[in-house]
Amino acid sequence: MSIILYGLEKCETCKKARKWLERQKIAHSFIDYRDEPVDATTLKLWAKAVGGWQSLVNRSGTTWRNLMPARKSPGSDAEWLLLIREYPALVRRPVTLLDDGSVHLGFTDNLFKQLFK
Secondary structure (H helix, E strand, O other), X not given: OOOEEEEOOOOHHXXXXXXXXXXXOOOOEEEEOOOOOOOHHHHHHHHHHHOOHHXXXXXXXXXXXXXXXXXXXXXXXXXXXXXXXXXXXXXXXXXXXXXXXXXXXXXXXXXXXXXXX
16 A cells, blocks of 8 residues: 655644554655645645545644635635645645545544554
8 A cells, every 4th residue: 555645744743643654564655745845736636535625724723824814715726726835834734645546634543543444
């Protein structure tokens, strides 16, 4: 199984997810999307897979709360993409991609137990 985690190197949730996989001896790769930005096509696919931009973007985090009100209502894919390119920390973390093409957001012990039975 080829597992790819996308996130931010210093994100505590990403660190927990990576440690969980290491403890379970599950091979995976990690991509910091600040260092290697995710292309627009992939971001659109992720958004579609998880139920839209509203699900992909973490609207409870500091980055979102600090945005100007006018930036919090993107009206098109292009506006969402521009916002994420400018503020990569807006994407929920980690984004886990599995071989079957499924996309999963976040980390909890229970979520990963279900994904990696």
